[in-house]
Amino acid sequence: MPLSAHPPGEVEGHRVVEIAVGEDSPSEDEFRFHTVGEQLKAERERLGFSLADLAARTRVPMRHLESIEKSDFSALPGSTYTLGFARSYARAVELDAIKISADLRSELAQSGHEGYQAPLQNYEPTDPARVPSRTLAWTAAAIGVLFVAGYFIWRSMTLDGSVDITMPVPFAEKSQIAAPAPKAAPPPSPDMTAMKGPVILTATDTVWVKVYDAENKRLYEKEMQSGDSYTVPADANKPMIVTGRPEVLTVTVGGKTVPSLGPPEKTVADLEISAQALLARTPTANPAP
Structure with missing residues (x-):
């Protein structure tokens, strides 16, 4: 029986597939x-x-x-x-x-960046909805310019006598003006019991907090979750705090809630949080809506 020729790489009834593996395969x-x-x-x-x-x-x-x-x-x-x-x-x-x-x-x-500390700066919120638009900014600037210009015009007219701002005062009102105003009551002194009480920081939302003393010794550093709390050691040497969200920290001294450590979304640093320092702070006035 004569032998039939087959193409290279092929056997009768079967096909041999040759796959070449390149030497440049990625490692x-x-x-x-x-x-x-x-x-x-x-x-x-x-x-x-x-x-x-x-x-x-x-x-x-x-x-x-x-x-x-x-x-x-x-x-x-x-x-x-x-x-x-x-x-x-x-x-x-x-x-x-x-x-x-x-x-x-x-x-x-x-x-070589371990322990590197850049100068402290305020971090603005990243939510674009909180950033005023360019139109609003220009409108506010124009209103400010008009206000300043109106003030100078009014003042110049007042000084040259073209506007009389004096008004007669009734006799009854004169007697009231002459009466001395009552003296304001002195501010209450800090609660001595609270000054000896513990300082407790309680988080109402996720916030990173670092507490250290006057010798830059780290006392506490953690990303606190809602409900976490930390008690500042009573014997700490001038304990201070740095955080980027002071508005989500509730601070109590001897069980008494003290004002917020700072305005919302503004980083605070080197702020003393001993009982005496917190009770001596003046509450930050909130703007009227």
Whole structure:
């Protein structure tokens, strides 16, 4: 029986498929991220979030989130804030915040930024709805200019005598004007019992808090959740606090609630929180609605 010729790579009744494996296949290391910022950015893009979305979720300014992704630590406000921002970023993209924090701490140490502290600054809210529009800003500026101009016109007319602002005072009112006004009662002295009571910080929402003494010794540092509380040691040497959301901290001294540590969404730092200092503070006046 004559032998039939078959094409190369083919056997009678079967076809042999040859697959060549290239030598340029990507290695496992090429799939690994070199920095924590690259890992966070990749996960954010995988979930389809923009930096503006992350800023609204974490309440961290968008420029700081971008600096973390680029590992531009010199543009961030210190290592402590950087670690806190990274943990918030990791939770927003459903990564392990503890592992991200540990990896970033090692990265900060390798780059020489561990313990770095930038000058304190106020962080504005990242919610675009809270930022006034350009039209509103220009309108407010125009109203301010008109108000100032009207004041100077009124004052110039008053000084040159064209407007008489004097009015006759009835005799009955003169007798009332001559009577001396009663003296204001002296402000009440601080409650001595409260001055000896403990100072307790209670969080009503998620907030990062750091407490330290006059020698810059850290007494407490944590991202507090709603319901968490911390009692300041009574023997602490001039305890002070730094936090970015003082309005969500309820402060009591000896069971007595004291005024808020600062205005909403404004960072406070180097604020003494001993019992004597808190009771001596003047309550901040809230603007009328």
